[in-house]
Amino acid sequence: MSPTVFRFKGYRFFFFSREEDRIHIHVIHAEGEAKVWLEPDIELQSSYGLSSKQIKEILEQIIKHEDEIRESWNSHFRE
Structure with missing residues (x-):
């Protein structure tokens, strides 16, 4: 299961269930994808096919x- 948190301009922001404990978000787009940590700070973990502008x-x-990402994460993993 990979709940979508929100969408923006062709990007889908989501996370995978049971991937790891550290809060992070995956982003997929027709041109590529990225993974971003939210802890301890917001930081790009990896990306593929996306420009620096993207x-x-x-x-x-x-x-x-x-806040929405954190709330969604906490709600999903408490269930």
Whole structure:
């Protein structure tokens, strides 16, 4: 199961169930994908096929939606 937290301009922001304990978010787009840590700080863990402009846009959206991501993560893993 991989719940979608939100979508933005063709990007899907989601996480995989039971992948690992550290809060992070995956992002997929037609051109590539990325994984971003939220702990201890918001930080790009990896990316493939995305431009630096796209990475910047992704990180901006994660900062903007950080509370929503954390709430979704906590809600999903408490169930």
